[in-house]
Amino acid sequence: STALKNCKEVKVSHILNEKQSKVLEAIAALQPFIDSGKVPPSEFGKVAQQFSTCSSAKRGGSLGFVGRGKMVKEFETVAFSTNIGTVSP
Numbered sequence: 001s002t003a004l005k006n007c008k009e010v011k012v013s014h015i016l017n018e019k020q021s022k023v024l025e026a027i028a029a030l031q032p033f034i035d036s037g038k039v040p041p042s043e044f045g046k047v048a049q050q051f052s053t054c055s056s057a058k059r060g061g062s063l064g065f066v067g068r069g070k071m072v073k074e075f076e077t078v079a080f081s082t083n084i085g086t087v088s089p
């Protein structure tokens with residue numbers, strides 16, 4: 001997103017699971033919101049609590065504000081290029 005190009009930090013949430021079947025279930029649960037163009041944080045949080053195996057699951061998948069250079073490069077690239085309020089695979 002152009003809006004995030006010069007941002008030094010972004011507030012991110014994620015769903016982490018090693019099982020592809022669980023990831024696909026999580027995406028399916030969010031799909032109606034993805035299709036509408038905006039995923040409410042409360043809905044994302046419910047799905048994260050249900051499917052994420054990361055300790056952030058208890059916080060609805062929230063990692064809080066994270067700065068550049070603090071994440072794995074692939075995650076950072078997506079975090080700083082995904083439109084605000086949307087979900088990226």
